[in-house]
Amino acid sequence: MFETLFAIIAPVLICAAIGYGWARTGRPYNTEMVTHLVSAVGVPCLVFTTLVNVDIDLDALGRMAGATFAAIFIMGAVGGVILVLWKQSVRAYLPALVFPNTGNMGLPLALLAFGDEGMALAVAYFTVCIIFQFTVGVAVSSGVTSPMALMRVPTIYAMILALVFKMTDSTVPIWAGNTIQILSGFTIPLMLITLGISLQQLKIGDLGKSLVLALIRLLMGFGVGLGLAEVFGFEGAMKGVLILQSTLPVAVFNYLFAARYETDPDTVAGAVVLSTVLSFATLPVLMWFVL
Numbered sequence: 001m002f003e004t005l006f007a008i009i010a011p012v013l014i015c016a017a018i019g020y021g022w023a024r025t026g027r028p029y030n031t032e033m034v035t036h037l038v039s040a041v042g043v044p045c046l047v048f049t050t051l052v053n054v055d056i057d058l059d060a061l062g063r064m065a066g067a068t069f070a071a072i073f074i075m076g077a078v079g080g081v082i083l084v085l086w087k088q089s090v091r092a093y094l095p096a097l098v099f100p101n102t103g104n105m106g107l108p109l110a111l112l113a114f115g116d117e118g119m120a121l122a123v124a125y126f127t128v129c130i131i132f133q134f135t136v137g138v139a140v141s142s143g144v145t146s147p148m149a150l151m152r153v154p155t156i157y158a159m160i161l162a163l164v165f166k167m168t169d170s171t172v173p174i175w176a177g178n179t180i181q182i183l184s185g186f187t188i189p190l191m192l193i194t195l196g197i198s199l200q201q202l203k204i205g206d207l208g209k210s211l212v213l214a215l216i217r218l219l220m221g222f223g224v225g226l227g228l229a230e231v232f233g234f235e236g237a238m239k240g241v242l243i244l245q246s247t248l249p250v251a252v253f254n255y256l257f258a259a260r261y262e263t264d265p266d267t268v269a270g271a272v273v274l275s276t277v278l279s280f281a282t283l284p285v286l287m288w289f290v291l
Contacts, residue, residue, distance in 0.1 A: 004291070008112040009283050012105065015189055019196025029197050034190055042187030043103065044158035045180045047123050051162035052172055054120040058163070060238065061124045067232050068128040071246050072098060074224050076136075082216060088209075092263040095137045096271045097217050100248035102126040104191040105279070109244060111188070113287060114237040121241040127159050129245075133253060141257040195276070198252050202273050205266025213267070214250065214275035218282070222247040240290035247286055249275030 022029060051061075079097035083090050100106070103126055110122030135150050150156060165172060172180075204210055225246030229239040250272045259265040279286075 005284050005287050008109065008287055011112060012108055012192060012283075013280065015108075015192035016196035016199070019193035019198075020200045021196075022193070023197045023200035031194060031197055031201070034194055038187055038190050038194070040154050041183055042190065044154040045184040046107070046187045047127065047155055048158040048162045049177070049180050049184045050116070050119050050123050051159065052165050052177075054116045056117055056120045058166065061120065063232065063234075064121045064124040064238060064242065065128050067228050067234070067242050068125045068245075070228055071224050071242070072129065072132050074228075075220060075246075078220055078224070079216070082220075089264065091140055091143060092258065093213055093268070093271075094140055095133070095257065096213055096250045096254045096268050097220065099129055099133045099137055099251045099254055100217065100221055100245065101195075101251040101276070102129050102245045102248060104195040104252065105248050105276075106245045108188045108192060109283075109287070110241050113244070113291060114240060118237045118241050121238060122245060123159075125241065125245040127155060129251075130155055133251070137254075138257060141261045141263055143261075195252065198255075199273055199276060202255065202269040203266060204270035204273055205264070207270060210267050210270025210274050213271040214278055217250050217271065217275050218247060218278060222286075243290050244286065247279075249279040 019029075075098045076094065079094050080090055082097070083093055102122070106126060107119065107122050110118040114121070130153060131150060134153050164170075222243065225243035228234075228246075229242050232242075234242055250268070252272055255265060255269045255272050257263075258268040
């Protein structure tokens with residue numbers, strides 16, 4: 001079991017450590033460019049090739065998407081109540097409590113732990129999160145509803161196209177499939193390296209508040225994921241991926257939106273860093289639990 005857990009966690013930690021060490025040495029790294037490249041090219045290609053090639057039925061993907069919708073709704077409601085009772089800004093901190101790092105950490109962990117099936121299920125969770133983060137999340141952070149923001153997310157189009165191929169049982173042309181496969185290959189390594197870069201560059205603001213937000217994110221996510229897995233009757237990879245994705249640390253995108261809309265980005269950055277560091281410490285227990 002130890003060897004299995006180490007084989008799953010080590011690649012994630014090593015890739016993130018490479019990014020962290022790269023930033024510590026002061027070497028140049030254009031985080032904005034890499035983030036845009038991964039978001040606009042890598043992730044859509046990864047989503048498309050995973051959904052098209054994996055041997056999993058649409059019903060399973062639909063059930064995971066439904067469970068993800070429920071998880072986001074519950075975490076939003078619970079997180080909102082906690083912030084109101086705590087007398088903290090819902091606009092500033094709710095997105096950090098609701099949206100976990102389902103991309104940078106969730107996709108590689110699901111792939112390493114549950115194989116292609118886990119990857120496809122993690123992609124379903126990730127895609128639903130992206131939809132809500134770029135609509136509801138942006139609306140909460142900015143105070144303005146912007147449905148058009150979703151139209152600028154390439155991952156949505158990749159998912160729709162992949163489902164069309166899968167539902168019609170069509171074959172992707174070999175040249176296109178090979179190209180998309182190659183482009184999808186750089187996604188996970190770059191996501192993890194960029195995560196390490198971000199951990200070194202982000203500065204913690206209010207340490208106490210950041211730590212509380214980090215703990216809420218991890219504990220609430222685990223409780224919601226475990227509860228919904230029981231409610232939906234999930235077993236095996238579906239149960240493991242739902243709990244895993246729900247329990248991940250605060251997504252870096254939350255910091256980017258907080259910085260853009262000036263909603264206490266330093267504290268949100270602290271929540272990103274501390275929840276990620278804590279998750280690295282708790283990952284062995286979490287992976288043991290879901291396997």
